[in-house]
Amino acid sequence: MSQPALFEPFTLRGVTMRNRIWVAPMCQYSCFDENGIIGDWHFAHLGSFAIGGAGLVIAEATGVTPEGRITPRCPGLWNDEQMAAWKRVVDFIVSRGAVAGIQLAHAGRKGSDAPPFDYDGKSGTVQVVDGGWQSVAPSPIAYPGHDMPHELTVDEINEIVTAWADAARRAVVAGFRVIEVHAAHGYLLHEFLSPLSNERTDDYGGALENRARMLLEVTAAIRAAIGEEIALFIRFSATDWADGGWNEQETSIVADWALEHGADLADISAGGNISGVKISVGPGYQVPLAMYVKEHSHIPVTTVGLITEPTMANDIVESGKADAVMIGREMLRDPHFALRAAAELGADISYWPGQYEWARPRKS
Numbered sequence: 001m002s003q004p005a006l007f008e009p010f011t012l013r014g015v016t017m018r019n020r021i022w023v024a025p026m027c028q029y030s031c032f033d034e035n036g037i038i039g040d041w042h043f044a045h046l047g048s049f050a051i052g053g054a055g056l057v058i059a060e061a062t063g064v065t066p067e068g069r070i071t072p073r074c075p076g077l078w079n080d081e082q083m084a085a086w087k088r089v090v091d092f093i094v095s096r097g098a099v100a101g102i103q104l105a106h107a108g109r110k111g112s113d114a115p116p117f118d119y120d121g122k123s124g125t126v127q128v129v130d131g132g133w134q135s136v137a138p139s140p141i142a143y144p145g146h147d148m149p150h151e152l153t154v155d156e157i158n159e160i161v162t163a164w165a166d167a168a169r170r171a172v173v174a175g176f177r178v179i180e181v182h183a184a185h186g187y188l189l190h191e192f193l194s195p196l197s198n199e200r201t202d203d204y205g206g207a208l209e210n211r212a213r214m215l216l217e218v219t220a221a222i223r224a225a226i227g228e229e230i231a232l233f234i235r236f237s238a239t240d241w242a243d244g245g246w247n248e249q250e251t252s253i254v255a256d257w258a259l260e261h262g263a264d265l266a267d268i269s270a271g272g273n274i275s276g277v278k279i280s281v282g283p284g285y286q287v288p289l290a291m292y293v294k295e296h297s298h299i300p301v302t303t304v305g306l307i308t309e310p311t312m313a314n315d316i317v318e319s320g321k322a323d324a325v326m327i328g329r330e331m332l333r334d335p336h337f338a339l340r341a342a343a344e345l346g347a348d349i350s351y352w353p354g355q356y357e358w359a360r361p362r363k364s
């Protein structure tokens, strides 16, 4: 029996996702402490998506260095203790037949932010005396509501590239089979890509190949660290939604360059680098951006943003607008979205959990 397109497996390198319903990375601000080590919250949170039938579960933005975290409660992968904590979660995800992925990130000028809840009521930049850190960026341009970042030297850029590769190596040891580089939402690599946040006059600023240099160095370093079997995604914001900013044309060009440097897929999101821009938000509002990149580059793409209905998700994949869908908030409302989608679309899946068999919709 032929399956709905959403339930066709998808293979990149040595990694096969059982369907095209993938969990988008979502920060949880829930490490026990300021040590970047995940715990039971992450086990239950990420594990539930694997029980719920998702093909790929991508763990949240995870700092490649302590200063690369968004908040002091965000996770890291700069040491082996953090790696061991991730392994427990990964083992469970894999035991349920899903692929485990992790988004490796550096928050740049948006780092050292206060977590949005349970942080003694503090908000804005966490100061060094309170356990925060000096944020960094391509240029000394502050993001509104954040303190002024330190302009990275070339030596410091090189150190961060190495940290990204080291974190990717640890991710593979922990069992992750998909590594996603966070180059979106106004974090460090997006800050380099966008002319609105990068005013450098050295090899990392100005022309497109200079603004893309750090991302491509990170991509190549990770590919060298993880071997040929692991899939490597790049999450892009395809537009700053601002005049003179980063846009889908440049995204398509850089996505192809990333492909040449060892990336396998472009995860197309948008925005986050420029505050206060007007965005027309509605169901599937970022799908045209993914379509644009798919049409103008050679890399497979995913789309994300207000995809909440199984039929809509299936239409996107069936019509070739994107190769898979990433789902964020709808997964928080219903971690078993993929099981629901299978029932609604009439997909014949082998991974309905035996424990939940009595809840399986019956064909009449």
Ligand SMILES: Cc1cc2nc3c(=O)[nH]c(=O)nc-3n(C[C@H](O)[C@H](O)[C@H](O)COP(=O)(O)O)c2cc1C
Binding pocket: 024, 025, 026, 027, 028, 060, 061, 103, 182, 184, 185, 235, 269, 304, 305, 306, 307, 326, 327, 328, 329, 330
């Ligand atoms: C709680 C929460 C945390 C998020 N954290 C991340 C993150 O760590 N990395 C990232 O690239 N996007 C992050 N996002 C954005 C989502 O991955 C997704 O792109 C966005 O929510 C739009 O998809 P949706 O409409 O399906 O939620 C987060 C979103 C939410 C709701």
